[in-house]
Amino acid sequence: MNEVRMKILKMLGEGKITSEEADKLIEAIGSSSQTEPSPANPTRATGVPKYLYVNVKSYSEEGEEEKENVNIKVPVALIKAGVNIASLMPEDIQGEINKAMDESGVKFNLSDIKKENLDEFLVALRELEVNVDGENERVRIYCQ
Amino acid sequence: MLPMIMRLKIYEEEKRNINLYLPLFLIYLLLLPLLIVALPFVLLWYLWTAERPSLEIIPAVLALMSAVSGTEIEVKSDRTEVVLKFL
Numbered sequence: 001m002n003e004v005r006m007k008i009l010k011m012l013g014e015g016k017i018t019s020e021e022a023d024k025l026i027e028a029i030g031s032s033s034q035t036e037p038s039p040a041n042p043t044r045a046t047g048v049p050k051y052l053y054v055n056v057k058s059y060s061e062e063g064e065e066e067k068e069n070v071n072i073k074v075p076v077a078l079i080k081a082g083v084n085i086a087s088l089m090p091e092d093i094q095g096e097i098n099k100a101m102d103e104s105g106v107k108f109n110l111s112d113i114k115k116e117n118l119d120e121f122l123v124a125l126r127e128l129e130v131n132v133d134g135e136n137e138r139v140r141i142y143c144q
Numbered sequence: 145m146l147p148m149i150m151r152l153k154i155y156e157e158e159k160r161n162i163n164l165y166l167p168l169f170l171i172y173l174l175l176l177p178l179l180i181v182a183l184p185f186v187l188l189w190y191l192w193t194a195e196r197p198s199l200e201i202i203p204a205v206l207a208l209m210s211a212v213s214g215t216e217i218e219v220k221s222d223r224t225e226v227v228l229k230f231l
Contacts, residue, residue, distance in 0.1 A: 071218040072218075074215055075215060081210075084208075085201070085208055
């Protein structure tokens with residue numbers, strides 16, 4: 001994009017275009033770059049995110065020095081494949097899983113997950129961002 | 145695509161460190177003859193069994209194995225570091 005901007009400035013310097021025209025062109029470049037998702041800023045992109053990140057940092061009590069650091073990067077495709085396998089399980093096993101999850105306080109039925117719902121859920125994951133700041137810990141969960 | 149290399153790094157201060165790049169494709173090659181030998185038995189079992197499991201599970205398992213590629217786990221502390229990556 002900088003190259004195009006330089007060309008416009010060069011044309012302005014050579015007198016091929018007026019300053020008003022140059023201003024309009026630069027403005028047009030700016031608006032087109034805002035609508036296009038750039039790879040450097042993936043949050044603007046749409047569709048299913050590629051990875052789910054979990055970062056846990058714990059700091060020493062004295063200051064900002066990092067004590068422990070956990071970084072986990074899970075491909076979203078792995079989540080999708082895992083849910084697909086879970087939906088293929090026999091009904092009695094699914095029932096057992098649902099029962100165990102229910103006992104743990106998670107009221108969730110595996111058979112409720114349909115492929116369309118899953119895709120929708122994965123697209124919505126792009127917006128997910130969990131930040132937990134404790135006294136000496138920081139947890140961050142996000143998708144990119 | 146199935147993960148081809150697994151990287152395992154275990155670093156501990158003042159101890160012997162491990163930094164392995166395990167070629168998983170070699171493991172797949174080693175498992176292939178076993179799979180070929182086991183296939184007729186699995187087929188026989190599938191034909192004999194009354195409650196046949198869905199064959200959809202085979203591509204689902206392959207998809208799960210393929211999706212493992214790109215997984216990274218890093219645990220660092222003052223004196224230790226553990227890294228597990230599937231490439």
